[in-house]
Amino acid sequence: MITLAGLDKTTALIIAICVIAFLLVVFIVSFILYRKTPPPKGCEHLKIDDGACSHCSEVGCDLYAIYHEKAKDDPSKEKKE
Amino acid sequence: MYAYFVSFLLAIVSYLLIDNVVLQRFYGICSFIGVGNKTKSAVSMGLAVVFVIFFSALICFPIYHYVLVPAGLPFMDTVVYILVIASLVQVVGLFIKKYSPALYKSLGIYLPLITTNCAVLGVVQENTDSLLDFGMSMANALGTSLGYLLMIFVFACIRTRMEAYNAPRAMKGVPLALITAGIMAMAIMGLSGMGA
Numbered sequence: 001m002i003t004l005a006g007l008d009k010t011t012a013l014i015i016a017i018c019v020i021a022f023l024l025v026v027f028i029v030s031f032i033l034y035r036k037t038p039p040p041k042g043c044e045h046l047k048i049d050d051g052a053c054s055h056c057s058e059v060g061c062d063l064y065a066i067y068h069e070k071a072k073d074d075p076s077k078e079k080k081e
Numbered sequence: 082m083y084a085y086f087v088s089f090l091l092a093i094v095s096y097l098l099i100d101n102v103v104l105q106r107f108y109g110i111c112s113f114i115g116v117g118n119k120t121k122s123a124v125s126m127g128l129a130v131v132f133v134i135f136f137s138a139l140i141c142f143p144i145y146h147y148v149l150v151p152a153g154l155p156f157m158d159t160v161v162y163i164l165v166i167a168s169l170v171q172v173v174g175l176f177i178k179k180y181s182p183a184l185y186k187s188l189g190i191y192l193p194l195i196t197t198n199c200a201v202l203g204v205v206q207e208n209t210d211s212l213l214d215f216g217m218s219m220a221n222a223l224g225t226s227l228g229y230l231l232m233i234f235v236f237a238c239i240r241t242r243m244e245a246y247n248a249p250r251a252m253k254g255v256p257l258a259l260i261t262a263g264i265m266a267m268a269i270m271g272l273s274g275m276g277a
Contacts, residue, residue: 007151009152009153012151012152012153013152013153013154015148015152016148016149016151016152016154016157017152019144019148020157020160020161020164023161023164023165023168024164026164026168026172027164027167027168027171030168030171030172030175031171033171033175034171034174034175034178037175037178037179039178039185054115064193
């Protein structure tokens with residue numbers, strides 16, 4: 001396997017920064033693509049799972065906003081958080 | 082080679098039962114309590130966690146040992162692991178969304194929940210903190226994730242049966258679930274003498 005151990009410190013640092021930047025780009029691109037990809041037919045309106053959604057803090061999820069809007073109307077759901 | 086294989090299998094059993102991720106190390110309690118109320122949801126969540134833990138451990142090990150350590154940046158490990166886990170979940174979600182409607186239907190809402198599951202980050206972090214080699218890191222990833230799947234399934238089965246009981250109103254739901262998890266943890270603790 002290729003390692004950075006044989007390289008001098010500056011080159012190894014530059015390569016490491018490039019790897020981190022690459023991971024960041026992969027994350028941003030995958031996030032945008034995930035948001036833009038339409039859900040498959042029949043899955044447009046996934047059912048909210050009260051147990052899962054009340055404990056989830058992923059604000060990027062479509063169901064997060066829907067669940068918390070509903071929870072405002074129904075105070076018993078808000079208590080679970 | 083044979084001795085290493087035996088220790089690999091023993092490590093998987095150890096991480097699966099004796100040093101269980103949820104009941105002994107207390108990682109991933111949030112999704113364990115939240116999703117462990119229906120058997121089908123629990124199995125879906127467990128399988129998704131198995132997939133993500135295994136592949137994030139597989140990707141993070143070489144990044145830490147062959148990129149971050151030689152560059153003198155081992156303190157950046159948590160940031161890199163979070164990026165890898167989040168990207169992996171997004172990419173997997175993207176492929177499932179595009180090519181597997183059936184899987185998307187069963188896993189769809191659990192995929193974002195995995196990103197915030199501390200069990201995934203905990204395993205990857207533990208692999209580097211304990212200075213495990215590649216084989217043992219994979220044993221940790223496999224054993225831990227299968228341990229999570231097993232415990233969330235058993236927990237969901239118990240909770241499904243408990244719903245039929247006439248428990249006091251104040252104890253229904255999460256309070257009874259926490260007591261159940263505590264009893265399960267004590268039962269698992271009984272296996273800790275196996276190594277000796």
